[in-house]
Amino acid sequence: MAADTKTSFDLKKWFKDRYDFGPFLDLAKHKIVPIHHHTIWYYFGGITLFLFLVQVLTGILLLLYYRPGADSAFESVQFIITQVKFGWLIRSLHSWSANLMVLAAFIHMFSNFFVQSYRKPREFTWLSGMLLFGLTLGFGFSGYLLPWNELAFFATKVGTDIIGVVPVVGKPLLIFLRGSEDVTGATLNRFFGFHVALLPLTFLGFLTIHLLFVQDQGMAEPISYSKLPKEKQRSMAFFPNFVLRDLIGWLFVLIILTLLALFFPWELGKKADLFASAPAGIKPEWYFMFMFQTLKLLPSTLFFIEGELLGILGFGLGALLWALVPFFDKRGSENRSNPFLRIIGVAIVLYILAMTVAGYVL
Amino acid sequence: MSFKRRHVLCLIPAALVVSLLLVLSPYEECLAQNSCRDCHKELGDALAQPVLDMDKGDIHASRNLSCADCHGGDPTSEDAEIAMSSKKGFLGKPTTAKVPEFCARCHSNPGYMRNYSVSIPTDQYEKYWGSQHGMTLKKGGTDVATCINCHGVHTIYPAKNPQSSVWPVSVPKTCDKCHGNEALMKKYGRDYSTYKDYAAGVHGQALLVKKDLGAPACNDCHGNHGAVPPGVDIVAQVCRECHASTAELFLSSPHKAAFDALKLPECVACHSNHRIERPKDQFLSVTGEGFCGKCHSADDANNGYKTAILIKAAIDSLREQQAEAASLIDAAEKKGVAVNEAKFLLKDSQDALLKSRDAIHTVNLEKVEASVKAGLNITQKVMQMGRQALDEFRFRTSGWFISTILILLLIIGIWLKIRQMEQRTNSKS
């Protein structure tokens, strides 16, 4: 945006002589963003990405003072929010941003489901997105334990217990996750490792794939839009028109994020006590609530199988079908809308909403 | 009968070793052959009860003492007539009046008791006769407590065993067996609601509800074997066992002489004895439930009335300031500002309030005010920290507003830029 075109020209040349970024710039230059009444949903991918970047930045900052370990984790978080300048802000931002990121990812995923963006040739974008979503939940689950406070401790206990119900692989998986039979300091160290090394690396890999696909294939067009005659297909350039709009969205999110962090500081609570009895009303994070509530409502045995197990298997199967939906949606691959899947999608959204509300109200 | 057959079989080897056993270890043999236990078990009901009771972990049984060691007689004899004959030293069941002596045969014999424990006291018998219980028994009252009423009969646990009826937490209930008996207490002109009063008071709450073994049970104030109600003039000496500094302050105050002159029972005069209420600052009032007004009136020659009002005002001011400081800190904490240091200091100021409340026992205004002032100084510091914390929150909020305005301006700028750009491209095309 610099007015001095002479310098920018020179700079471009300077770079071009050393490495030609041309193809990358062309990629951005040629990409267009369709304009239609669903354009708004295009922003949620970007918002999720922005929140991820906030997570990376605040996460690295927290790492400067955080100390994993059962007898130092809680104290170090307390130290961050009391002794370190703006530590309260960084910590609160990290917690709020994590939640908003999950929310944005949910919206991003469902909006793409409803406009059938996953259809040919974007199956891989959808699949990598699903993996990213799973990893995001993994970030949430592992990060929740790191302050080593009472609520997180028991939520992790309950959460990992559920995994242990799965036959054959459940028990070994449980031990792998916990690092011991029970949730202990060993679990904390493990979750720390997952949260700051394993998950970010994997996430970055899939994120690169996801973004490259999006850039290369361009924004998915809704079926109705793709059927319009060419001259009626309105669009804007990805760069700079859409990117600047994206930026406005990010800035709004930043305002909301800091507002939440300041006026609704994320509480640290009490330090986890391995021997204390669980306080009443242990709840998982809100994005796990619908699953938790379902498992709670299931009868203890259903069709001769343990209700909880059935629920877990059901969710597992559901997630698998959801991830493979591009391969089921034959109508979609023929560029036709699929009312049946739309009804299913609406039902799933309603179910998640109802169960989440039930989890907090009941 | 199976035991008889067993004995017949035993006879052969027994005959060989019995003489040796008699010399080496008399009660090994007793246990091996204890006709008291065998017969009484067979007899059932009330007569079998002592045997069953002894088997519940009784201290005497666990130290290998047998029935005959207390009751006499000959446990080696199969014949009840011989086993329980006075010729064999059989004592049977002692009468109430004889119980202390019965137990004292061993328990007041240091030489004998040393076989079991070197630290066990042996002065209980002597003390007992000095107690209200013992004195009444001597006068022929047989409905008073002897050893067994408190310690049990055949299932006696050491006092340090939590199952024991004289374990601190159990003592009040044990005493209440008699002291809560309306008819019995009326006979001796005693209060029978002591347990209820005690249980409702601070000490009862601490011991019975919180199970704080440091809290006094009946015997900690009244003594146990030498139990008597403390006299009016030595109450403070009993209370000072724990409330040392308070008693010190009281004893050095002009109240000591005044209370003695009026025959007021020191601490008890204000705080009561069994139903001791958790102290409130309201107690210092000269009106209503306040204690000071009970003796002092506005026309006091010695200024007591005025002093009471001023002392209460001093304490009230500290308490109120402290509440204000606490709410300030609370407000800051709710806003997410860290106040750990202030909270630590607040605890200090609460300690200071405690000290000031203690200091009122001097009934000396200057001393109370000095103590209150020390507390106020700390409280002021806490308040300052609380205000700083709220300032910090204001700083955060204003920082947020400034940044938000900047970002909003940036948004407007970008939006203008987009419009400008798109208008240009539109008009170009």
Added chain:
Amino acid sequence: MSDQKKFDPDRRNFINIFLGGVGIASLGAVLYPLISYLIPPKVTEATPTTLKVAKEDDLVPNTAVMFQYGRNPGILLRTADGNFKAFLATCTHLGCTVQFRPDLGVIWCACHNGRYDINGINISGPPPRPLTPFQVNVQNGDVYVSEAKS
């Protein structure tokens, strides 16, 4: 907006300058907390395990000083024979802060006359347990306390 204003170079310049200015200011608003965060705080560690509480020479035998350990009070005392002992100064009965009584040679709790000997063992009164000890080290004339290794 009227048509003639569309290509007004002044307007374009104004927007660019405005954007640049606000952009830099916003960046400052974001960077200020981040850079402040990076400056090491006064207390440099979350859970200092070792604390310098006194100078050896400042404490004559048969006296004690109080210190703050984390969020709890501690007591460092120098015994009559010159040794140092340190304990958590919280009475094990009801949590009052204990003090050293040189006249009695015991650690004393004013609340209910609980007493501990100079090894922190409860010797009389209501306290049910000994005081929690700290490990004491003396180095170059400074007295350090740290959590006792169990």
